[in-house]
Each structure stands twice: as C-alpha cells, then as structure tokens.
Amino acid sequence: MSKLPVYTFRDKNFSESFFELVFAVVRLVPYGRVSTYGAIAKYLGTGSSARMVGWAMNASHIVEPPVPAHRIVNRQGLLSGKMHFETPTRMEELLQSEGIEVKDNQVVRFKELFWDPQTEIDKLL
DNA sequence: AGTATGACTCATT
DNA sequence: AAATGAGCCATAC
Numbered sequence: 001m002s003k004l005p006v007y008t009f010r011d012k013n014f015s016e017s018f019f020e021l022v023f024a025v026v027r028l029v030p031y032g033r034v035s036t037y038g039a040i041a042k043y044l045g046t047g048s049s050a051r052m053v054g055w056a057m058n059a060s061h062i063v064e065p066p067v068p069a070h071r072i073v074n075r076q077g078l079l080s081g082k083m084h085f086e087t088p089t090r091m092e093e094l095l096q097s098e099g100i101e102v103k104d105n106q107v108v109r110f111k112e113l114f115w116d117p118q119t120e121i122d123k124l125l
Numbered sequence: 126a127g128t129a130t131g132a133c134t135c136a137t138t
Numbered sequence: 139a140a141a142t143g144a145g146c147c148a149t150a151c
Binding site for chain 2: 036037055057058069083084
Binding site for chain 3: 051
C-alpha cells in the first residue's frame with residue numbers, strides 16, 4: 001500500500017501539484033543547459049525553499065514524462081545530487097552526453113550554461 | 126513530540 | 139576565497 005504524498009506550498013496543500021510545478025519547470029530546461037534548485041524555488045515563489053526542489057527531484061525518477069533531473073545542480077555548479085542517480089557517475093555521464101563538460105563534480109562554464117527560469121521564461125513573454 | 130537530516134542558499138566572518 | 143551559522147521545511151525515527 002503506497003501512501004499518497006501531500007505537499008505543502010505557501011501554507012496550502014497542493015497534493016502532487018507542487019511536484020508537477022517543479023517538474024514542469026525542470027522540463028523546460030533546454031538540452032545542454034543547466035539550472036539550480038534555488039532558481040526553481042525562487043521561480044515558484046520561494047515559499048518552498050530550495051531543499052524542497054531537491055526533495056522533488058528524489059521523486060522525479062519515477063514520473064512520466066521523464067524529468068531531466070541531471071540538469072539541476074547547486075548554485076555553484078556542483079553535481080550535489082549525483083549520489084541519487086542509478087550510479088554515482090550517471091549524472092555526469094548524462095551531462096557530458098549533452099556536451100556539458102564536468103570536471104571535479106563541477107559544471108565547467110556553469111555561468112554560461114546556467115538557465116534561469118525567472119529571466120529566460122520572462123524573455124519569451 | 127522532539128531531534129536529526131538533507132539533491133540548498135544566503136549573510137557574515 | 140573559504141568556512142561558519144542561520145533559515146529553510148518535509149521526512150524519518
């Protein structure tokens with residue numbers, strides 16, 4: 001019997017929708033680009049703190065359509081979530097397969113590859 | 126119910 | 139520039 005998740009966002013229960021919001025934003029991150037937990041949390045209103053985005057990523061492996069969780073790194077460009085993939089090297093491999101260079105658990109030229117939903121999505125509007 | 130623990134970040138030192 | 143402390147908030151025990 002699996003328990004149904006209930007998530008809190010700005011003092012309201014959004015059930016799965018908080019996850020869906022996070023997933024929706026993450027899925028917008030273009031191929032070959034990266035974003036951060038904090039940027040996504042901020043875009044969603046800051047009410048949920050960056051930790052909750054990482055928490056959402058934990059569940060992102062089992063949802064459809066897939067979420068490119070490997071494109072989410074911490075604000076320094078470090079692959080802080082690599083341990084949560086199938087293998088500790090999986091995240092790095094996925095990034096490099098997209099042409100993103102990774103050295104010492106860190107995304108090279110992170111600042112250029114960084115995709116900020118706040119500014120990038122606003123640009124499209 | 127209280128404490129500890131994060132796929133985090135920011136301000137301060 | 140690197141380390142530290144505080145804020146964050148759901149989960150696990």
